[in-house]
Amino acid sequence: MALIGGIESHASAAEKFNRDVDRVNWHDKALWNLRHKRDLAAESQPEWEDLKQLGSEYKLHTLANLKHYLTEFEANCKKNGIVVHWAKDGKEHNEIVHSILAKHNVKNLVKSKSMLTEECHLNPYLIERGIDVIDTDLGERIIQLNEQPPSHIVVPAIHLKKEEVGELFHRKIGSEKGASCPTYLTKQARAHLRQKFLEADAGLTGVNMAVASEGAVAIATNEGNADMGVNLPKVQIHCMGIDKIVPNMDAASVLSRTLARNATGQPITSYTTFYKGPKEGGEMHVVLVDNGRTKLFQDELLAEAYKCIRCGGCLNTCPVYRRSSGFSYNALIPGPIGIAVSAGDDETHSLAWACSLCGSCTQVCPTKVPLDKIIFKWRRIHSEQGKLPYGKNGYMPWVGKFMANETMLNLGMASARTALRILPDALMKPFGMDWTKHRELPKAPKTGSFEAWFKKNRENK
Numbered sequence: 001m002a003l004i005g006g007i008e009s010h011a012s013a014a015e016k017f018n019r020d021v022d023r024v025n026w027h028d029k030a031l032w033n034l035r036h037k038r039d040l041a042a043e044s045q046p047e048w049e050d051l052k053q054l055g056s057e058y059k060l061h062t063l064a065n066l067k068h069y070l071t072e073f074e075a076n077c078k079k080n081g082i083v084v085h086w087a088k089d090g091k092e093h094n095e096i097v098h099s100i101l102a103k104h105n106v107k108n109l110v111k112s113k114s115m116l117t118e119e120c121h122l123n124p125y126l127i128e129r130g131i132d133v134i135d136t137d138l139g140e141r142i143i144q145l146n147e148q149p150p151s152h153i154v155v156p157a158i159h160l161k162k163e164e165v166g167e168l169f170h171r172k173i174g175s176e177k178g179a180s181c182p183t184y185l186t187k188q189a190r191a192h193l194r195q196k197f198l199e200a201d202a203g204l205t206g207v208n209m210a211v212a213s214e215g216a217v218a219i220a221t222n223e224g225n226a227d228m229g230v231n232l233p234k235v236q237i238h239c240m241g242i243d244k245i246v247p248n249m250d251a252a253s254v255l256s257r258t259l260a261r262n263a264t265g266q267p268i269t270s271y272t273t274f275y276k277g278p279k280e281g282g283e284m285h286v287v288l289v290d291n292g293r294t295k296l297f298q299d300e301l302l303a304e305a306y307k308c309i310r311c312g313g314c315l316n317t318c319p320v321y322r323r324s325s326g327f328s329y330n331a332l333i334p335g336p337i338g339i340a341v342s343a344g345d346d347e348t349h350s351l352a353w354a355c356s357l358c359g360s361c362t363q364v365c366p367t368k369v370p371l372d373k374i375i376f377k378w379r380r381i382h383s384e385q386g387k388l389p390y391g392k393n394g395y396m397p398w399v400g401k402f403m404a405n406e407t408m409l410n411l412g413m414a415s416a417r418t419a420l421r422i423l424p425d426a427l428m429k430p431f432g433m434d435w436t437k438h439r440e441l442p443k444a445p446k447t448g449s450f451e452a453w454f455k456k457n458r459e460n461k
């Protein structure tokens, strides 16, 4: 998975975001609202846990039989008149998309939301080659105008306040100065985008699910922008990671029932369209992309990250994401699922530690991705490779030796207890460094110790 924004560690980037306490609180609340709506939607479904179990099983089964379903999908697409392309990485993906556009002399492309094309850096690639690429999802258009990557996989502009969007629209699309009413701003965006839809020579979308038995791709949006983009021009292109494949419509219906509920608390997205062939006189292309996915499929646990249906639920519930923002991860996909798919590429080796291991993400995930287990595994992998963050490489082996030596450990604990009993907190806290910045020190028992209690009550019993 792609990383963004250089090699700053998560902690350092999060620390900068944390300086603006009001913004942190506002960000936290905005995300928690989504989590709250998700809970209400989930609770309204008596069979919610069954849906999660089924969704998980469908995805696991598909991943275990990926070659079979991809082959079936390709064959059925061809029967439906769809041109199928395969790309091993982002470079090949971009070249394929460009060659289709160049063949039709496309100058204006409208694009609906697609994290895959972000991962492959498609926009700059096409823009460099003279193609005007317009993101048509409202949130995506906002961040495109603001020259930023998405900070969330479902609500990409969640980091911006409505006043900031108003200011941006005033500068970039000529809306009224000082406007911050969401309805007004949405109408402005709609008028601006309508013109772009009419001018487009081709439409490109991401894919929520690709149904093998049908040779069809499903696209879910709340704004209908993918449908506008696909239906107006002659050429339509759908780009997908190979993990988006599902066996049949039963699987697609189960996953559709959980996707929007877990994302925004809606029963279903406003528009969910299945495209099964080109329009009359038109061309339909599907580009299937690996880009490192099969590498992660080799590991049984890490592979489960690809059960993900990109609902964003794990980001909304994550206490670290909510209070450190999407950009602090320096990864295209932030939050728990971002760590699960990107930690292997993280040169700062800090992503796997951007997690409290509270397990809330795993609890809310509609396809039961074991996110906390995967993140813990990444920590183990980094540690076995000697790639620990924050200087841990230097001192952790000594901590290990110290803790493995009973005499040393008991001596250290006794000294710490004495110090905690007699010294003021202000003097002790600096020894805890970052750990005690936002935490209180533990209180030592007035007499006795855990070691003594253990010796008396548990040892050799």
Ligand code: SF4
Binding pocket: 262, 307, 308, 309, 310, 311, 312, 313, 314, 315, 337, 361, 364, 365, 366, 367, 368, 369, 371
């Ligand atoms: S890992 Fe689960 S909760 Fe997170 S985005 Fe994917 S499907 Fe949603």
